[in-house]
Amino acid sequence: MGTTTSAASHAAAPTAGGTALADVLVPWFRAHARDLPWRRPGTTPWGVLVSEIMLQQTPVARVEEPWRAWLERWPRPSAMAAAPASDVLRAWGKLGYPRRALRLHAAAQAIATDHGDVVPADVETLESLPGIGTYTARAVAAFAHGQRVPVVDTNVRRVVARAVHGAAESGAAAARDLADVEVLLPEDEADAATMSAALMELGATVCVARGPRCADCPVLDRCAWQRRGRPAWDGPVRKAQTWAGTDRQVRGRLLDVLRGAPGPVVAEALEAAWRTDPGQRARCLDSLLVDGLVEQLADGRFALPGEAGDVG
DNA sequence: AAGGCGTGGCA
DNA sequence: TTGCCAAGCCT
Structure with missing residues (x-):
């Protein structure tokens, strides 16, 4: 049983022969996290929610500037709720998937009128809002409200597929994913939220889809995929998305x-x-x-x- | 429960 | 160049 001197001393049970993943990833994140604007102190839950919606299927680099402009223009849900949808769609610009903007506008109206202009902290309540699904609800609960809930996006699923299951890719999302990640979270609430951010960060910057940078990986020595000799993905190949003429x-x-x-x-x-x-x-x-x-x-x-x- | 839904950068 | 992909949601 590995005792630890890290802050996450009450982390989930260590894997056989080593410390828990969180004992490595939480400190790694504190040292290597990108300085993204919505991660800075003072970001409101509304700011976190806006960032999560904008980041759906959209690269970080494209979101940073629009996010700043949106929070300055609409610092609270009620401010956006008061604007016509046309203003919101124009401000969305070319971020893509404009239905996200429409749903965020509707969510802002629901938050303003039904929740006292306060972004809910409860996962179920969040999931009831338009455009907020399994991932976004938990991301807001964890990153904006500090709750200990599993936050599972495509990055986290890929990291878990490799490090825990020893597979090159994650395959289709499954109900099992939440439980898979929940057991990786430290008991401490703040550490749990940091762990979720760390799993996402690792998947976004090191354990990437194509050309993973395993030499830089903080959990290389406990990665099941590495241990198995990094076998190729033998599951179903996802269909390429077409574009021209669609x-x-x-x-x-x-x-x-x-x-x-x-x-x-x-x-x-x-x-x-x-x-x-x-x-x-x-x-x-x-x-x-x-x-x-x-x-x-x-x-x-x-x-x-x-x-x-x-x-x- | 697969498939539709924008956009642009990169290898 | 063309294909792949980037913090999903909804039906």
Whole structure:
């Protein structure tokens, strides 16, 4: 049984023949964590929530500037709730997946009206808000409110797949993932949140998807994948996402026209955005209307939601 | 429960 | 160049 002199002396049971993963990763994180703006002292739970939404499927480097601008413009949920959705979508710019912006706007309205303008700390309550799922709810609970809950994203699943299960990749997300990570968390609340951040950081900077930098890994000597000789992934290969000519590309073009315009636009302006296939263009415009990302006015023109002052 | 949903950087 | 990928969510 390995006793330890680290701060995480009440960590989860050590693995056979060594200290717990947290005893290594928590100090490693304190020494090597990137200085990201939403990690700085004084970041509010609202700031953490905004960062988590922006970071969904989006690289850190692209999020830093928009995040700063958003928190300055809308420092509290009620501030964003008071803005029209069109302002939020324009501020979202080209971050991608604009439904995230729409859902964040709706979440801000729910927080402002139902939760006293305070970002909830309870995982279940967080998960009830639009755009907040399994990962984001726990990330906010842990990083904004210091709770001891497993935070499992793609980085954490990859680190656990390798270090614990000895597999090159993690495969599809499973219900088991939360329990897998929970047992790795130290008992201490603050240390547990740091451990979650450390697992994510390790996956983002060292134990990366392609070309892992094992020589720099703080847990190399206890990595099951390493121990097994780093076998190649033998599970199902994930399908490559297509792009050129897809509805996603067309929707992006249409929305880009509306973001760039000062107000409502005529139908011809949208037709010019995609002449390749008028049928596809019409179908995509319809799907944007269904999603609430676009509105059609009584005069036939199209606009971002709330732009004409008909909402909120 | 697979598949749809933006965008841009990098190897 | 082209394919892969980056702190998911929703249906």
